[in-house]
Amino acid sequence: MTNQFTGLPDLASRALGGSVSAANDELFAQRENLIRPEAPFFDPNEFGHKGKVYDGWETRRRREEGHDWAIVRLGAAGIVHGVVVDTAYFKGNYPPFVSVEAASIDGYPSIDELENVQWHTIVEKSPAEGHTANEYAVTDRHCWTHVRLSIYPDGGVARLRVHGEVVADPRFLSGTIDLLAAENGGHLTDCSDAFYASPANIIMPGRARNMGEGWENSRRRNGGNDFAVFALAAAGSARYVEIDTSYYVGNAPGWVSLSAIDTRKSDLADAAAWFDLLPRTAVQPDTRHRFLLEGDTAATHLRLDVYPDGGLSRLRLFGELDAESATQAYQRWLDAQPGDAEAVGR
Secondary structure (H helix, E strand, O other), X not given: OOOHHHHOOEXXXXXXXXXXXXXXXXXXXXXXXXXXXXXXXXXOOOEEOOEEOOOOEEOOOOOOOOOEEEEEEEEEEEEEEEEEEEOOOOOOOOOOEEEEEEEOEEEOOOHHHHOOOOOEEEEEEEXXXXXXXXXXXXXXXXXXXXXXXXXXXXXXXXXXEEEEEEOOOHHHOOOOEEOOOHHHOOEEEEEOOOOOEOHHHHHOOOOOOOHHHOEEOOOOOOOOOEEEEEEEEXXXXXXXXXXXXXXXXXXXXXEEEEEEEOOOOOOOOOHHHOEEEEEEEEOOOOOEEEEEOOOOOOEEEEEEEEEOOOOEOEEEEEEEEOHHHHHHHHHHHHHHXXXXXXXXXX
């Protein structure tokens, strides 16, 4: 049964800026594959000089005591709710046991420095199955910047997913920021359709490189329109918006609109409490649009409507936190720090 945490952002994903900092062994398949955002693939006919080519991280057969490990720097620091150790296509060469540890480090540590930080176990040594997305819930609610996956004694893992909530450093939430950005803590809460790709993609860092990195819904045949609802990283007042339809040539929306709500004052389900940020506006295919927004009413959530359907590659909402949410963001970040959080390299 799929755990609820798998609906949360993958903090380790390369798409969010994650990196596999180190591994003790990667003879058969490189460690960087662990955090690729796409699903693993398998070609039964592909062999290399070292043997079968796998889309994952694979170590050699261990002939001595010990175990193998890989360290991942999370793309965004956050509270981990669960981990998926996906052994897809590793059937006779998967690790029978795994564990996961985490650390909190303020700065940019070198590999040598990572060896000396305090690691905390968030997934005890647990059984794993081959060719399976093995799910492990995490109950620790501290904020982490790095995780270390250990496999016992050796073997292959296709993907590591670290699902959780982004806890943004409040020092970087000052001035005008993207209130919607996933790296700041914005996240998708609801949508009408994600047939081809999720609208969660459109708040990821950077510009999309192709249509597959945006949101694309199915063709609407029954009237109405498609929509997506996002929780902002923190409550704030929006100044301008960027709506990017790049790579959507024959399947961009004809029109879009934006509305918002402040759930500190109203219930999310109260339709009357939503207010317009951008009225229904025509957009062009394969175009990066920018629109100034009027008013300074604070909001906690944003709703994007596309008419009648169609895809976007990116959505940005630039503005400032209000005083209350800035204080709350700082307190949340402070409360989530483990007692031994370390400052390195800054």
